[in-house]
Amino acid sequence: MVKMRDVAKLANVSVATVSRVLHNPETVKEATRNKVLSVIDEVNYKPNMLARQFRRNETNIILVVVPSIINTVFSGIIEGIEYEAASHGYRVLLGNTNRKVENEYNLVDLLKKRQTDGMILLSERMDPNYIKSLSEEYPLVLATAYIEGLKVPSVSIDNVSSSREAVEHLISLGHREIAHITGPLQFAISKGRYSGYRQALMQNNIEVRNMLVQEGDFTFESGYNQMLKLMAIEKTPTAIFAANDEMAMGAVKAAKELGLDVPKDIAVVGFDNITFSSKFDPAITTVAQPLFEMGQKSMKLLLQQIQGKPILKSQYILECELLVRDSCGGKIKEKVMNEEIST
Amino acid sequence: MVKMRDVAKLANVSVATVSRVLHNPETVKEATRNKVLSVIDEVNYKPNMLARQFRRNETNIILVVVPSIINTVFSGIIEGIEYEAASHGYRVLLGNTNRKVENEYNLVDLLKKRQTDGMILLSERMDPNYIKSLSEEYPLVLATAYIEGLKVPSVSIDNVSSSREAVEHLISLGHREIAHITGPLQFAISKGRYSGYRQALMQNNIEVRNMLVQEGDFTFESGYNQMLKLMAIEKTPTAIFAANDEMAMGAVKAAKELGLDVPKDIAVVGFDNITFSSKFDPAITTVAQPLFEMGQKSMKLLLQQIQGKPILKSQYILECELLVRDSCGGKIKEKVMNEEIST
DNA sequence: CTGAAAGCGCTAACAC
DNA sequence: GTGTTAGCGCTTTCAG
Numbered sequence A, B: 001m002v003k004m005r006d007v008a009k010l011a012n013v014s015v016a017t018v019s020r021v022l023h024n025p026e027t028v029k030e031a032t033r034n035k036v037l038s039v040i041d042e043v044n045y046k047p048n049m050l051a052r053q054f055r056r057n058e059t060n061i062i063l064v065v066v067p068s069i070i071n072t073v074f075s076g077i078i079e080g081i082e083y084e085a086a087s088h089g090y091r092v093l094l095g096n097t098n099r100k101v102e103n104e105y106n107l108v109d110l111l112k113k114r115q116t117d118g119m120i121l122l123s124e125r126m127d128p129n130y131i132k133s134l135s136e137e138y139p140l141v142l143a144t145a146y147i148e149g150l151k152v153p154s155v156s157i158d159n160v161s162s163s164r165e166a167v168e169h170l171i172s173l174g175h176r177e178i179a180h181i182t183g184p185l186q187f188a189i190s191k192g193r194y195s196g197y198r199q200a201l202m203q204n205n206i207e208v209r210n211m212l213v214q215e216g217d218f219t220f221e222s223g224y225n226q227m228l229k230l231m232a233i234e235k236t237p238t239a240i241f242a243a244n245d246e247m248a249m250g251a252v253k254a255a256k257e258l259g260l261d262v263p264k265d266i267a268v269v270g271f272d273n274i275t276f277s278s279k280f281d282p283a284i285t286t287v288a289q290p291l292f293e294m295g296q297k298s299m300k301l302l303l304q305q306i307q308g309k310p311i312l313k314s315q316y317i318l319e320c321e322l323l324v325r326d327s328c329g330g331k332i333k334e335k336v337m338n339e340e341i342s343t
Numbered sequence C: 001c002t003g004a005a006a007g008c009g010c011t012a013a014c015a016c
Numbered sequence D: 001g002t003g004t005t006a007g008c009g010c011t012t013t014c015a016g
Helices: A004-011 A015-023 A030-043 A049-056 A072-086 A101-112 A128-137 A159-172 A188-203 A220-230 A245-257 A291-306 A330-342 B004-011 B015-023 B030-043 B049-056 B072-086 B101-112 B128-137 B159-172 B188-203 B220-230 B245-257 B291-306 B330-342
Strands: A061-066 A091-096 A118-121 A140-143 A154-157 A178-182 A213-215 A239-242 A267-269 A286-288 A315-318 A321-323 B061-066 B091-096 B118-121 B140-143 B154-157 B178-182 B213-215 B239-242 B267-269 B286-288 B315-318 B321-323
Touching (some): A004 A015, A004 A030, A061 A101, A072 A091, A072 A291, A072 B091, A101 A118, A140 A291, A154 A159, A159 A178, A159 A188, A159 A239, A159 A267, A213 A220, A239 A245, A245 A267, A291 A315, B004 B015, B072 B291, B091 B101, B118 B291, B128 B140, B154 B291, B159 B188, B159 B239, B159 B267, B178 B188, B178 B245, B213 B220, B220 B239, B220 B245, B245 B267
Parallel strands (some): A061 A118, A118 A140, A140 A154, A154 A315, A178 A239, A239 A267, B118 B140, B154 B315, B178 B213, B178 B239
Antiparallel strands (some): A091 B091, B286 B321
């Protein structure tokens, strides 16, 4: 392994000069610099980053804590983080928690042991106060989860208003009996989406019927099961708002098995815009989160902290977009109307 | 930041002893060890990993080079890698290439600069000879791509025989006019799957009609487009073998739009068993790769190299499984038969 | 069983 | 502009 000392010797300069050529080339006379550079090239010198990192006490690595990367919501955000990180010379270390909070606590050790310069949490399982105290000591950004009242730099969406918009769309299509399949209600995002649902109904003077709200767990299967349950009650809903796309798809499957047509007999709306929601049959109407941008923004916020720049605004809420597709009938209605006109 | 020196002082021992307690506790007298441990606990000492890594010239980080993590094939493998890595005290650094070969070459620098202890390639874009030479100098494993004749440790599946099995299943269902939508034919996996298709036909004395082979690019849209093309030719196929699930789903969409029923009018088989193939309507018959195991095995192979253990066998080919679901009609036929019997 | 001490390769303050 | 040099915190050899 050729090291800086060797380069220095061959170029007849000191190691300090070699180091300067690498970091502050303008402070070295051109002739010297060229000489050094040519030697570096000649012997194919690669600086030992471990030594540099040790000396400077920085790794240029950031940790991303994620429940599972197979979920395209998370991998979408990670792509944004990766992109922004790479363009600033940072690398992404993946911390998969498999949805276990103890793994999250373990990963924090990487920060404390200085193995990463900062951390982005795509999960909200740890104690908020602990997160808060961590944030005071280390660069940290919370993505996807906005913890009310917690002054930790975060990037999120507004689950409440986005859901409200989705449900209002269903109402505008004439639906009054709208059911909601929620996520696990211990999570803030599930609560937020549930609140949006309630707000939309109340704003439109529609009674919130308890029977029409069923708790799922974000899986396809739970969507399927809760849908069967919803269609078994006396006064069945004409529309379903599921707290994520997987459950929406599960609900569609159940509807089909019950001989119902989606959207003609029952409208379905999801949340997340995962990759396959547009490819599902029918294509799922859903709320699209700006995943890539969320990742980018999170990384930018983290960089500001790492570089010790003042953070003017620490909480960012990015806008979602309601994508009206076939599963809610919004589009089909338009088509029908157009056809009627043209007839 | 409390450091080893501080612990040593408080425990009235030397730094060497503290270090021993951490790495070879059995070489320290129990009383001394307990004293040191209690001080470590008391002052909440966390070793500076950067210093340790520098000193030992190892990072306990491995690099995974991946074209895009949004694809569940890759994220599935990564989960396996992550799992195995974590259980041996290693961490996974993510190198997203966005399908650009220059990013791959850049990432190799991390290895050369000793920022990672090894590398797993989930991509096959670099020059094989370069990969070979890298492999001679650094711990490296090739996953998903098996480069014929290249003696680089690798974990892969047998694309040829797996495809052959899938197509033979279609033949066993009575199909003779079977089309194939390939992946980009510059990739070894696409070629392999194409070969399997040809072999199955030839083995069964079925003519390989050129018109029935169309090149896609692994996207849903290409599956859709190639399907439309295939159904426009004179003697249309009765079954489609797509080189991956996304294209198979695109083909199903096209078939539906043409008013065809899948599988009654046309059978479709895919490859990969991505998360949504079982949730698609109809559920896609596909070849399941053991993704998690591939990741695990790759990591194990890499560890062997890092630890300098002799590698008895360097090329592993894991077995795939044909999952017969609704899209090929295999299951439905059985159902119908049972009903006929019971009637 | 324990301590002293020599570095690992690089950076940066200081001196010239 | 360039060289000298003192560490960064830890591991490990060698001596006792």
